[in-house]
Amino acid sequence: MSQKQADKKRPDESFGITVSKDENFPQWYQEVVLKSEMVEYYQEISGFFILRPLSMFIWNQIKQWFQERLDEMDVEEASFPTFLSAKSIEKEKDHVEGFAPELAWVTKAGSKELETPIAVRPTSEAIIYPYYSKWLRSHRDLPLRLNQWNSVIRWEAKQTTPFLRTREFLWQEGHTAHLTEEDAGKEVREILELYAQIYEHLLAVPVVRGRKTEHEKFAGAYYTTTVEGYIPANGRGIQGATSHCLGQNFSKIFDISVEDPTGNGHIHVWQNSWAFSSRVLGVMVMIHGDDKGLVLPPRVAQIQTVIVPVGVKKSTSPEEKQIFFGQIEGIAKKLKLAGVRVWIDDRDGYTPAWKFNAWELKGVPLRIEFGPRDAAGGVISYCRRDNSEKGTIPIDNISAEIPELLEAIQKSMYDRADASYRQHRIQVWKWEDVLPALDEKNVLLIPFCLEKHCEEKIKELTTRQDDTSHIPEERRPPTMGMKSLCIPFEQPGGSGHSTKCLRPECGKMALKWTMFGRSY
Structure with a gap:
């Protein structure tokens, strides 16, 4: 081609x-x-x-x-x-x-x-x-x-x-x-x-x-x-x-x-x-998602764990293959009985490395790599999709430890996303700080009067008017103005009654802290 x-x-x-x-x-x-x-x-x-x-x-x-x-x-x-x-x-x-x-x-x-x-x-x-x-x-x-x-x-x-x-x-x-x-x-x-x-x-x-x-x-x-x-x-x-x-x-x-x-x-x-x-x-x-593809939370993943056989060579005899794949079937059966949605990728014509990439693209939360060495040691080797962490688990313990590991992945994914949201959800007290904060990919909590006219003016004032057509589309700074997202039930630092609405020309007292941002 x-x-x-x-x-x-x-x-x-x-x-x-x-x-x-x-x-x-x-x-x-x-x-x-x-x-x-x-x-x-x-x-x-x-x-x-x-x-x-x-x-x-x-x-x-x-x-x-x-x-x-x-x-x-x-x-x-x-x-x-x-x-x-x-x-x-x-x-x-x-x-x-x-x-x-x-x-x-x-x-x-x-x-x-x-x-x-x-x-x-x-x-x-x-x-x-x-x-x-x-x-x-x-x-x-x-x-x-x-x-x-x-x-x-x-x-x-x-x-x-x-x-x-x-x-x-x-x-x-x-x-x-x-x-x-x-x-x-x-x-x-x-x-x-x-x-x-x-x-x-x-x-x-x-x-x-x-x-x-x-x-x-x-x-x-x-x-x-x-x-x-x-x-x-x-x-x-x-x-x-x-x-x-x-x-x-x-x-x-x-x-x-x-x-x-x-x-x-x-x-x-x-x-x-x-x-x-x-x-x-x-x-x-x-x-x-990341640069490898999807990253799926285990609770909704169609396949929670994929088993990829490794170390099978052309020299491996049919009898050895039969025993080896029988062990894999046994591992899968134990996981299914433990409530894990599992899939064995035993397709011919694809290398283990290709399969690893394919399942990472599809976001499967946990990959089990199982080869003759693992079988000899009585363990399975695993790799987490969310953070690429690797480890081993004794085969006798997988019914308990794999479900626990999937729950740990679920919690880790939430905690990471929650930390990011909290870090980028910031209070702003000065109007001149609004655009810089938006450009730093934040959503803003501002004291706001809740008036419709004021909300429209805030969107207008935060909309970029300068010509950015000369900049490649994927690198252009955002031009959209910010709009109200919600009045959070959990109000930071009180109700906002003690200060005026953030928009300088408004002059009215703020009624609530309101979350604003660029949005879909």
């Missing part, structure tokens, strides 16, 4: 990661998710991606964990149609307005033009709530708590990126109705904590729990709570999941009311909605 032909190859057509995470983060990310076989581009229509078995396994691990906890909370599963009528959109126009540029419309069925076009759902409030109005009559019907697992379509006009910005994505969306604000508020926080645990317990990703500002809350919500992550490679914040108290806004629009238990007519119910999406997979990849 000529060099010219090689240059034309797609990134996923060559083995291994060809760029550094630090030097070209966007290309690194694209290569990792493609070459690790998490996704494939859907060639027929731009902006769509195929989620391959590795991605679906991780998604289903998350789904199973979350669904078990919803079952404990007596949240029931339902499924609503994919299509949204123009009439529903008109009824809910203020809410849907934010999705309007991303709505995908169906105008024909076969060769027949539809009398009224129908939209593919970008979210499901307008589909679900007319039926809540029908089903709810008495306070005894409450709470009504339904969840559905589905995909949605949002026709992104911007450049799409696997998991992070796609025209179709997987998600769950819960929609619930309650008698009182107190009942609704209790659920909002319970669900938000489950979202935080998905990130921290399963994906080893630290998040900050908080409330969105009025400017950033979900359209139509009474208030929005959120878990916010941080991507060390570029210093950006990223929204992980949201749990909204909708108040009585939608119940008034859709006339969802019940008989007042005090006998005073009817009252509109209090509603919540909450959702997370397959974006979680992209967050996990960006935080833990």
Whole structure:
């Protein structure tokens, strides 16, 4: 193959990661998710991606964990149609307005033009709530708590990126109705904590729990709570999941009311909605991946331990091979009985070194190397994916020690990510320190008045206006301004009442410490 032909190859057509995470983060990310076989581009229509078995396994691990906890909370599963009528959109126009540029419309069925076009759902409030109005009559019907697992379509006009910005994505969306604000508020926080645990317990990703500002809350919500992550490679914040108290806004629009238990007519119910999406997979990849490829947290890894036979030579007799591979099968059986997801890579035609690189690319948490010397010594040799640490374990002890080692890897991955987030989550007291702190890849905690106008001005003032077109794209300094990420529930150094809003021209007293940053 000529060099010219090689240059034309797609990134996923060559083995291994060809760029550094630090030097070209966007290309690194694209290569990792493609070459690790998490996704494939859907060639027929731009902006769509195929989620391959590795991605679906991780998604289903998350789904199973979350669904078990919803079952404990007596949240029931339902499924609503994919299509949204123009009439529903008109009824809910203020809410849907934010999705309007991303709505995908169906105008024909076969060769027949539809009398009224129908939209593919970008979210499901307008589909679900007319039926809540029908089903709810008495306070005894409450709470009504339904969840559905589905995909949605949002026709992104911007450049799409696997998991992070796609025209179709997987998600769950819960929609619930309650008698009182107190009942609704209790659920909002319970669900938000489950979202935080998905990130921290399963994906080893630290998040900050908080409330969105009025400017950033979900359209139509009474208030929005959120878990916010941080991507060390570029210093950006990223929204992980949201749990909204909708108040009585939608119940008034859709006339969802019940008989007042005090006998005073009817009252509109209090509603919540909450959702997370397959974006979680992209967050996990960006935080833990390295220049070799994926680094998967053991709790969600499809293969937690791979066994690679080594030291088998052409001179090894068939009888010796049979005994040797029988020992490997025995090791794998013991690990499976201990609850470890294990795979033996006994493929012919590939060297052990090639296999090592291949499994590192796919992020398998633990590699066991087993050869005749190990067999003679009654041990297995291992290598951790997260830090390349090597060691040996007696074969008799693997049922106990391998699961413990996988848990140690899980904890180490979280601790490393948490330390990075804490190091780059800093308080800023002076306006002149804002841009330098952002350029050092930090998210900022600033005293803030919570005013929408002030928030818009802060974004405007932190947006770079200078021309950087002469600088190669991968080396350009960020031009985007910072936006509010959340008002953390855990307020550093008090509430912020003792000082003024950080923006010099504002002059108002700060109400809360608010986390700002460049973000996805």
